[in-house]
Amino acid sequence: MEASKRVIVSRAALVHNFELCRRQANGAGIIALVKADAYGHGMLECARLFADLGAAGLAVADAVEGVALREAGLAVPIYVLAGLAPQTVPGIVAHNLTPLVSDGAMLERLAHEAQRQKRVCTVHLKVDVGMGRQGALPEDFPELTRKALSLPAIQIGGMMAHLPKADDRNSDHSERARDAFARVSAVARGLVPYPLSCHLASSGALFYVADSRFDQVRPGIALYGCYPGGAAGKKSAGAPDLRPAMSWTADILLVRQVPAGHSIGYDCTWITKRPTKMAVLPLGYADGYLRRLSNRGQVLIAGRRAPVLGRVSMNLTVVDVTDIPGVDAGDEAVLLGRQGADEITADELAGWMETINYEALCLIGRLNRRVYQD
Ligand SMILES: *Cc1c(COP(=O)(O)O)cnc(C)c1O
Secondary structure (H helix, E strand, O other): OOOOEEEEEEHHHHHHHHHHHHHHHOOOEEEEEOHHHHHOOOHHHHHHHHHHHOOOEEEEEEHHHHHHHHHOOOOOOEEEEEEOOHHHHHHHHHOOOEEEEOOHHHHHHHHHHHHHOOOOEEEEEEEOOOOOOOOEOHHHHHHHHHHHHOOOOEEEEEEEOOOOOOOOOOOOHHHHHHHHHHHHHHHHHHHOOOOOEEEOOOHHHHHHOOOOOOOEEOOOHHHHOOOOOHHHHHHHHOOOOOOOOEEEEEEOOEEEEEOOOOEEOHHHOEEOOOOEEEEEEOOOHHHOOOHHHOOOOEEEEOOEEEEEEOOOOOOOEEEEOOOOOOOOOOOEEEEEEEEOOEEEOHHHHHHHOOOOHHHHHHHHHHHOOEEEEO
């Protein structure tokens, strides 16, 4: 059965964004971020597409995601960024995943397991140049590197760091962190008798931080067509024109006329000020159209803006179509994306939700049935 609502993912937009990132990367390899179900766009579909386009690697948050990619037949290097719990170590080794490692104890655990499986585990070492979550401090990094070198079942594939303010153009934090990373990576290259792949840049650094590319780059949000830093980030990125890959549409369930003074939705938070033609949409906060959008969000119908009336319910949302002629049940409402000459961007929707485009995409993409278009 065809659903009355759908998230549509444009493959053409994903390809366009990948190619744009590749141009920005200027020769550095692309590690495509597919964590969080590819920011809501579907991990397997996106991973296959980026691998086919020539991604040098894929990155996930958790080892479980990496195993799913291997089981789907993806053969490129897969980096496990965050979820390095002890119980994931056997699977990481067995599936040839590349964990990002911050400490000696984890190196020993990986080495022990690799020896047991008669394999070599390739790791990338993580240095903390200001994110303050994981990673060895710069002064401790040589010791971590020597530790890895001392373990025969460990191969150091490379090293990396992550920037906390890559989208903030008014700060020189990223430039200083980049210089710290360059210093640490030079020391590491001096210690390790084989080539290392060094990588620092997420989407923000790719667009805004000079000389941050090193050997590989790790774009995430840009592949999905949004700018880190939202609408302001888009302006300051200048030329590059990313294309949003996700849109979200629903078919109107019902159009009704109610008189002035009529209450709409739970808690009667909207009382009509005039005779009102309202349209009922088949989705609500259970689908990620957050309750915060009550009396605040807008959708596109016939290319025009229809404001949300009253509370968003669990599975229903009411919008005002009084000023839009000819609206019928079955007509399409756009909650995210373009319709006619107008567009509701992830940044605009996220603003109403009091969050950032990243969170809006993850939430909406994962809660809704996805349809892929070429
Ligand atoms: C999520 C993530 C990225 C990608 O960040 P974007 O801002 O989405 O480009 C890069 N590196 C690491 C370590 C990450 O966790």
